[in-house]
Amino acid sequence: MQQLLHKIWSQTFQPMLSRPRRLQVAALCYRRDKSGCEVLLITSRDTGRWVVPKGWPMEGKSSAESAAQEAWEEAGVRCGRFEETPVGRFEYDKRLNNGALEPLETLVYAIEVQELRDDFPEAHERTRKWVSPKDAAEMVREPQLQDLLRGFSPS
Known part of the structure; x- marks a missing residue:
């Protein structure tokens, strides 16, 4: 009986009561080097854990442009090429x-x-670090982001 109630709860009622996920955008900043590429991680302001620059979509900007703006504010990426x-x-x-x-x-x-600048809006609140995508995957907490980093290879 307990299994039946759990199944009814998890498959019927819980999905109906759950809020949809809100959308954020993130920048996976990278540079090419002799060994392939490196990605840029930053520390979060609250816990100091390693993350990628991310934030809310911005009115009047596409999602990619919003991610680029977050890369500037949080990591000092002043100029970068990106796809939509x-x-x-x-x-x-x-x-x-x-x-x-x-x-x-x-x-x-x-x-x-x-172009990467040392003077950017959140420079005094964050630390930056260039690492291989494989090392970055070990440094971040989110499993899906870890998977993305492990498979990241810009063309």
Whole structure:
């Protein structure tokens, strides 16, 4: 009986009561080097864990342009080439200030870094680090982002 109730809850009622995931955009900033490529990770402002620049879509900008804006504000990427098509997506739960979790879906846009500045809006709040995609996958927490990084190879 308990299994039946759990099945009814998880397959019927829980999906009806769940809020849809809100959309964020992220920048997978990279540069090419002799060994292939490196990606740019930054620390989050609250916990200091390694993440990619990300944020909310911006009015008047495409999702890719919004991701590029986040790359500037959070990582100092002043100029970069990008496509309007995401290279992937990942889901995670963001912990809000009140302790609640907000389910998010994040579209990821690859940005080839052409200019990186040391003076950018959040420079005093974050640390940056260039690493291989494989190392980056070990540094971030989100499993789907880890998978994306492991398979990342810009053409």
